[in-house]
Amino acid sequence: MIKPSKTKNDRAAKNKSTADENKSRGVKNPVVFRRNSGFCSVAVPEGDPEAWMSLALKEARAAAGEGEIPVGAVVVRDGLIIARGHNHPIKTNDPTAHAEVIVLRKAARKLGNYRLNGCELYVTVEPCAMCLGAALQARISRLVYGALDPKAGAVKSIVRFPVHKTNHRMEIRGGVMADECADVLREFFRKRRPRR
Numbered sequence: 491m492i493k494p495s496k497t498k499n500d501r502a503a504k505n506k507s508t509a510d511e512n513k514s515r516g517v518k519n520p521v522v523f524r525r526n527s528g529f530c531s532v533a534v535p536e537g538d539p540e541a542w543m544s545l546a547l548k549e550a551r552a553a554a555g556e557g558e559i560p561v562g563a564v565v566v567r568d569g570l571i572i573a574r575g576h577n578h579p580i581k582t583n584d585p586t587a588h589a590e591v592i593v594l595r596k597a598a599r600k601l602g603n604y605r606l607n608g609c610e611l612y613v614t615v616e617p618c619a620m621c622l623g624a625a626l627q628a629r630i631s632r633l634v635y636g637a638l639d640p641k642a643g644a645v646k647s648i649v650r651f652p653v654h655k656t657n658h659r660m661e662i663r664g665g666v667m668a669d670e671c672a673d674v675l676r677e678f679f680r681k682r683r684p685r686r
């Protein structure tokens with residue numbers, strides 16, 4: 491089905507909701523709109539990883555609403571969101587449909603380049619080996635994650651992947667909004683547990 495092209499009113503409504511989102515997050519000077527850039531125009535103060543992680547958390551909650559393990563991610567470049575998405579391997583019968591892989595694919599399509607130099611990847615949970623590998627393959631400049639994943643995390647939990655031995659320099663920061671990110675997971679599994 492071909493989507494109808496967006497009207498002036500649709501665009502105005504989208505810009506208004508983006509402005510509301512910025513306002514609710516306490517963004518003081520949120521006007522970074524690049525209307526025809528094709529990128530999402532959510533603005534965040536530079537150097538504010540919590541703000542990006544909040545958006546990844548929103549995606550994680552969306553995954554929970556679909557019955558998927560709640561992990562969300564965003565790819566950011568030059569203060570703009572290039573892609574956002576969440577885990578959905580169950581819905582798509584795709585074992586590789588982790589949040590990170592979803593957003594890396596989306597971002598690469600959008601930028602028309604399989605290398606995402608200068609892009610930052612924000613994800614609510616420490617990446618697994620597959621996703622860390624994908625981030626390196628994509629040449630992500632900076633990886634920021636929230637909670638640790640003691641069962642699958644490949645940055646420092648089940649294994650410490652030697653990122654420094656690869657030929658790509660990727661800055662890694664963990665623990666951003668870790669409690670909030672872990673809470674979403676805890677709540678999801680608590681609800682799924684059968685009552686006695």
Ligand SMILES: [Zn+2]
Nearest residue numbers: 588617618621
């Ligand atoms: Zn993964």
